[in-house]
Each structure stands twice: as C-alpha cells, then as structure tokens.
Amino acid sequence: MADILVLAETEDGAVVPATLEALTAARQLDGDVHVLLCGDSVDADDAAERLGEYGASTVHVGESDLLNVFGPEAWGQALALAIEEISPDVVLASGTSKGNEVLAMAAARLDLPFVANCTELPSELADDDEVELTRVQWGGSLLEQSQLSAETRIVSIAHHALEAESAGGSAAATETIDMEIDDLYARTQVVGREMAEAGVTLATAPIVFGGGRAVGSAEAFAPLEECASLMGGRVGCSRAVTNNGWRPHRDQVGQTGTRIAPELYVASGISGAIQHWVGAMASKQILAINTDPEANMVVKADYFVEGDLHQVIPAVAEEIKKRKA
Amino acid sequence: MRVLCCVKRVPAPGAKINITADGQDVDTAHLGFAMSPHEECAVEEAVQLCERFDGEATVLTLGPPEAEEQLRYAASLGVQKAVLLSTDGSSWDPQRTASAIASAIETLEAADGPFDLILFGNESADSGGYQVGIRAAHALGRPIVNAIKGIEPDLDAGTATAKREIDGGFELYNLPMPAVMGVKEGLNLPRYPTMRGRLASKKIEVSVMQAEADEGGQTRVTLKQPAETVSNTVKLGNGPEAAPAIVDLFEELGLL
Ligand SMILES: Cc1cc2nc3c(=O)[nH]c(=O)nc-3n(C[C@H](O)[C@H](O)[C@H](O)COP(=O)(O)OP(=O)(O)OC[C@H]3O[C@@H](n4cnc5c(N)ncnc54)[C@H](O)[C@@H]3O)c2cc1C
Ligand SMILES: Nc1ncnc2c1ncn2[C@@H]1O[C@H](COP(=O)(O)O)[C@@H](O)[C@H]1O
Numbered sequence: 360m361a362d363i364l365v366l367a368e369t370e371d372g373a374v375v376p377a378t379l380e381a382l383t384a385a386r387q388l389d390g391d392v393h394v395l396l397c398g399d400s401v402d403a404d405d406a407a408e409r410l411g412e413y414g415a416s417t418v419h420v421g422e423s424d425l426l427n428v429f430g431p432e433a434w435g436q437a438l439a440l441a442i443e444e445i446s447p448d449v450v451l452a453s454g455t456s457k458g459n460e461v462l463a464m465a466a467a468r469l470d471l472p473f474v475a476n477c478t479e480l481p482s483e484l485a486d487d488d489e490v491e492l493t494r495v496q497w498g499g500s501l502l503e504q505s506q507l508s509a510e511t512r513i514v515s516i517a518h519h520a521l522e523a524e525s526a527g528g529s530a531a532a533t534e535t536i537d538m539e540i541d542d543l544y545a546r547t548q549v550v551g552r553e554m555a556e557a558g559v560t561l562a563t564a565p566i567v568f569g570g571g572r573a574v575g576s577a578e579a580f581a582p583l584e585e586c587a588s589l590m591g592g593r594v595g596c597s598r599a600v601t602n603n604g605w606r607p608h609r610d611q612v613g614q615t616g617t618r619i620a621p622e623l624y625v626a627s628g629i630s631g632a633i634q635h636w637v638g639a640m641a642s643k644q645i646l647a648i649n650t651d652p653e654a655n656m657v658v659k660a661d662y663f664v665e666g667d668l669h670q671v672i673p674a675v676a677e678e679i680k681k682r683k684a
Numbered sequence: 685m686r687v688l689c690c691v692k693r694v695p696a697p698g699a700k701i702n703i704t705a706d707g708q709d710v711d712t713a714h715l716g717f718a719m720s721p722h723e724e725c726a727v728e729e730a731v732q733l734c735e736r737f738d739g740e741a742t743v744l745t746l747g748p749p750e751a752e753e754q755l756r757y758a759a760s761l762g763v764q765k766a767v768l769l770s771t772d773g774s775s776w777d778p779q780r781t782a783s784a785i786a787s788a789i790e791t792l793e794a795a796d797g798p799f800d801l802i803l804f805g806n807e808s809a810d811s812g813g814y815q816v817g818i819r820a821a822h823a824l825g826r827p828i829v830n831a832i833k834g835i836e837p838d839l840d841a842g843t844a845t846a847k848r849e850i851d852g853g854f855e856l857y858n859l860p861m862p863a864v865m866g867v868k869e870g871l872n873l874p875r876y877p878t879m880r881g882r883l884a885s886k887k888i889e890v891s892v893m894q895a896e897a898d899e900g901g902q903t904r905v906t907l908k909q910p911a912e913t914v915s916n917t918v919k920l921g922n923g924p925e926a927a928p929a930i931v932d933l934f935e936e937l938g939l940l
Binding site: 429432454456459463464466467468470471472474476495496497498501502503505506507508509515546547548550551552553554555557560562565566590598601602604607608611614615623625630631632633640644646647655657658659660663664665666667670671673675677678679682683 | 697698699700701703710720721722777778779782806807809810811812813814815818819822823827828829830831847848850851852853854855856857858859860868869870873874900901902903904905906907908909910913915917918919920921922923924925926927928929930931933934935937938939940
C-alpha cells in the first residue's frame with residue numbers, strides 16, 4: 360500500500376482547518392495516511408485525536424527546539440527529513456501560504472518537483488511515478504493539466520477546493536522523530552507578532568460593500584462605509600481603487616487581494632475583471648450596481664440595479680436607517 | 685545597498701482568459717502584457733530602498749526577448765540596471781526557471797558583488813507555482829520568507845525586519861542580509877512612471893544572457909477554462925428608486 364505524508368499546519372496551539380481538508384483529500388487515495396506535526400505549541404495527543412478523526416493513522420511529531428515556532432527553512436528541513444525517513448509516495452499539504460511555502464522548501468532541498476494548488480487528486484497519484492494533475496492558474500481563472508514525474512510526488516491541494524469531512528476515525532498513533540535542524544535556520548523563525556483588533560474582517564464579513572474605480576475618490580467611499588457599518592459588514596474594493604491610493608490594500612478583493620465569501624457581495628462601479636472575479640466568486644449572492652448592464656460583474660451577478668452608484672448607495676443607506684428606526 | 689528584483693512577463697487579460705486552439709497557451713492576440721502586482725511592489729520597494737540608502741536597483745526577467753518591455757517599465761520607475769535571461773518563449777517549469785535565475789544571480793554577483801536583498805513576487809500571476817523564489821534562495825544558500833508586506837532594513841546590524849500578513853495581523857521575521865523575500869501586493873503603493881522616467885528607460889542598456897538550466901519534473905499538458913458561472917441576473921430596478929428593493933433583499937437574506 361502507498362504511504363501518504365500530510366504536513367500539519369498549526370496556529371494558536373491547534374491544527375488549522377485547512378489541514379483537515381488536506382487529510383480529506385489524502386483519504387481519497389489508496390494509502391496509509393501519515394502526518395508530520397511540528398512544534399510543541401500543539402498538544403500531540405489532542406492533535407492525534409483530531410487528525411485520526413480525519414483519517415490519519417500515524418502522527419509523527421518532529422522534535423527540535425527550532426520547530427517550536429514557525430520558520431519556513433526549519434520546517435522545510437523537517438519535512439525533508441521526514442520524507443527521507445518515511446519514504447512516502449505522496450507528500451501533501453493544503454495550499455495555504457505556509458503550506459505551499461514549506462512544501463516548496465522541502466522540494467528545493469530534495470531537488471524534487473512540487474505541484475501547487477491541485478483542484479483534485481487522481482487515484483493514480485498514490486501508485487504512479489507519472490501522473491497528470493489538474494491545478495489552478497491565475498488564482499483560479501484558469502486550470503492547467505500538468506504532468507508530474509517523480510518518485511516522491513509533492514503536491515498541495517488548493518485551499519477550499521473541497522470541504523473537510525470527518526472519517527469518524529479513532530485517535531492516530533503518535534511517534535516522535537528527533538529532528539536535527541541546522542542552527543542556521545533560526546534566521547527565518549518568527550520573532551514576534553503584531554495583531555490588529557479583533558472584529559469582522561473582509562474575509563469573514565456576512566456582507567461586503569465593494570466599490571470600484573467609479574467611486575472616484577477616497578471621500579466618496581463614505582456612503583459605502585455607512586452602509587457597511589449599519590449592517591455589520593465591511594467595505595471592499597477593486598485594484599483600481601487601491602492603485603489610486605483611495606483605500607488600503609487590505610480592502611482589495613481579488614487574485615492579489617482577499618478572497619471573500621459573504622452571504623451577499625454588493626459590487627458598485629466594479630466591472631468584474633477576471634482577477635477581481637476570482638476573489639468574489641465564492642460569495643453566496645452578488646448584487647451588482649452599475650451604469651453598464653453589459654458589465655462582466657452584472658452578467659455574473661444574481662441581482663442587478665442599473666444606475667449611478669453615487670445616487671443608489673446613499674438612498675440605500677437612508678432606507679436601511681428608516682427600517683431600523 | 686544593492687537590491688535585485690525578479691519579475692515575469694505575463695499577459696494582462698480582461699473579463700475572460702482565452703486559450704489558443706492547441707490548448708497550450710493563453711491567447712494573447714488582443715492582450716497587453718504586464719508583471720504581477722506583487723512584482724510591481726517588489727520593483728517599487730527596490731527603488732525606494734535604493735533612494736533611501738543610496739543604492740543600486742537591478743531588475744531581472746527570464747523570458748522571450750519581448751520581456752524587455754517589462755524591464756524597461758521597471759527602469760521607467762527608477763531601476764538602474766536590467767538583465768534579460770533570454771528563452772525561446774516556451775513555458776519553463778519552476779525548477780528550471782529557478783535554477784537558471786540562481787546561476788544568473790551568481791554570475792551577476794561574481795562581477796559586481798552580492799545583492800543585499802533579492803525580491804521575488806509571492807507567486808507569479810499566471811502559473812502561480814509558489815516556488816521559484818524559494819528554490820533560487822535555497823540554491824544561493826540564503827534565507828527567504830514569503831508573503832512579506834513590510835520590509836525595514838537595518839544596515840548597521842546587517843539585518844532586515846520583514847512583516848508577513850497572517851489572519852488578523854502580522855508575523856515578524858528578522859533576516860540577516862544578504863536575504864531573499866517573496867513579497868505581496870500591499871507592501872507599498874507603486875508609483876506611475878514619470879515622463880523623465882520614460883525617457884531614461886529608453887536609454888537603459890539591457891544586458892542579455894542566454895537562460896540555461898535542465899528541465900524539471902513538471903510539464904504543462906494543456907490549459908482549460910473552469911466551468912463558467914451562468915447566472916440569470918434578476919434586475920431589481922433603476923437608480924435610487926431601487927433602494928427599497930435592495931433593502932428587501934437584505935432582509936430576505938437575513939442580513940438586516
Ligand atoms: C495579475 C493581475 C492581478 C490583478 N489582481 C486584481 C485584484 O486582486 N483585484 C482587482 O480588483 N483587480 C485586480 N487586477 C486588476 C483588474 O484587471 C482590473 O484592472 C480592476 O479590477 C478594475 O477595477 P474596476 O472594476 O474598479 O475598474 P473598471 O474596470 O474601470 O470598472 C469601472 C466600472 O464602473 C462602472 N461605472 C462607471 N460609472 C459608474 C457609476 N457612476 N455608477 C455605477 N457604475 C459605474 C463601469 O461601467 C465599469 O463597469 C489584477 C490585474 C492583473 C494583471
Ligand atoms: N520567468 C521568470 N523571470 C523572472 N522571475 C520569475 C520568473 N518566474 C517566476 N519568477 C519570480 O518568482 C516568483 C514566484 O513565481 P512562481 O513560483 O511561478 O509562483 C514570481 O513572482 C517572480 O518574482
């Protein structure tokens with residue numbers, strides 16, 4: 360039977376949900392599922408229970424002082440060492456920022472190819488040195504069929520490509536691996552954090568009021584801000600807006616901005632360029648407000664209001680206040 | 685201070701990305717070209733750092749001869765040197781790209797001394813392999829961290845503080861220089877070229893080197909479109925008179 364090694368990503372003392380997606384994907388392959396868990400920030404027994412529930416049979420706990428906090432080089436070396444020790448056929452992580460980073464690090468060390476952000480894993484991946492994979496290009500606007508030739512297939516599964524599903528498994532066995540990590544790699548360890556105030560973020564807001572180039576200035580975002588604050592939502596924007604310096608980049612929705620998934624995305628004066636669309640397409644419903652009924656955003660939206668956003672949005676704000684009163 | 689940034693020439697599509705009939709490439713017949721927004725920020729950062737610390741910024745690309753356009757664009761923003769690693773324009777896999785870039789960097793450094801900082805984009809706009817910078821840094825034996833949205837060098841200490849965006853805030857790293865970083869849009873606000881910059885970019889000499897490296901273990905078979913979103917868009921109305929219908933929708937969805 361094939362062996363599959365999944366990299367566990369952790370945050371605030373727990374395995375992140377994205378890792379459970381990777382485990383769910385790993386279970387679709389015919390193989391024994393191993394997990395590499397790094398760092399002492401996570402209780403190994405708790406993790407083994409959770410990871411076992413999602414299909415892991417063995418959790419290998421990498422032990423080294425240099426693994427206790429995240430560092431891409433140290434974690435990359437740890438994964439490379441685990442690959443050498445376990446000789447898996449497939450190495451898998453969720454295609455998060457750190458997941459892809461650590462896989463690329465390990466692949467660089469072992470001089471192996473690494474295929475990022477696959478949308479699904481074909482069953483041949485477990486048994487065949489040559490396999491065709493479907494992966495994401497252009498942040499999701501395009502798909503690529505890619506041939507991977509390697510004895511150890513290192514791949515990531517695109518974040519949110521599938522939903523994590525419990526396998527109802529029992530706790531995984533735990534084993535420790537003493538990791539000899541080069542002291543040198545302390546140079547890329549996390550040395551501190553700056554956390555913003557908690558609250559709804561663009562990524563988690565139930566409603567997002569997006570504004571595009573047509574808003575025209577930083578000040579003209581005020582009515583959108585008002586609607587967002589009346590409804591516990593957030594303001595988003597297109598790259599045309601951030602490029603003009605009207606909003607900070609953290610408000611940008613899209614390929615090189617944030618992926619949003621609100622109940623409703625209200626997109627005002629946004630044309631819906633493909634790079635914006637990939638950041639907005641996970642929204643449950645979309646309402647486009649635009650002067651152009653042919654705009655891409657309008658064509659793809661669930662609802663549309665034809666008109667000048669400078670008139671529509673203030674009227675919406677008034678209507679919300681009226682109903683709340 | 686010497687800073688290098690690596691950029692990739694990519695098509696700049698609009699509402700849809702079309703594919704050539706043979707399924708091998710993006711159909712660029714009616715498209716302009718650009719670099720990734722992440723890489724635009726890498727270029728801007730290189731220029732800003734070199735303005736602050738009286739340094740020299742270099743831009744490098746691996747691609748077809750036409751990629752000179754992106755090099756000259758970077759020069760119009762203030763980069764002083766440009767290097768083209770010339771290919772026949774076919775798509776190079778990430779292992780091969782990284783290996784060619786790393787050896788070119790070794791050649792450049794042998795001639796003019798080390799780069800204190802080498803900036804890559806977090807991922808390329810088109811293929812998005814999430815690895816060329818990491819592989820190149822590993823080949824050069826230098827530290828690298830990805831997803832960087834803030835850089836502050838301390839030249840006396842020989843280090844650079846880097847901020848990485850995470851859920852709800854930032855993680856901080858402190859890298860010894862020479863260092864490598866994969867940066868993201870939002871690192872800074874890139875400037876637009878000035879008339880003077882445009883003129884200067886016409887004069888800059890582009891050094892051309894033949895790109896060379898062995899193929900890696902990943903090959904493109906085809907490109908294809910994802911399933912298209914088809915929507916029967918419901919029109920709620922025209923202009924401000926549609927406001928009550930919009931707020932009705934908010935109520936229906938349980939948002940108000
Ligand atoms: C590699 C790459 C990555 C990118 N990443 C991103 C990204 O992450 N996010 C992003 O947003 N973009 C991104 N872009 C840029 C993208 O291609 C578009 O340029 C950008 O999204 C356009 O912004 P916009 O829709 O606001 O502006 P425009 O395309 O100019 O659209 C303005 C819209 O407003 C409408 N309008 C005009 N007047 C009014 C009015 N009075 N009332 C209502 N509507 C009106 C127009 O009909 C039009 O539809 C990226 C580009 C590249 C090449
Ligand atoms: N052909 C290229 N020429 C120069 N730099 C490149 C090239 N391909 C990738 N890069 C750099 O490597 C980064 C990561 O690319 P990728 O691994 O393809 O996601 C990009 O953002 C660029 O900075």
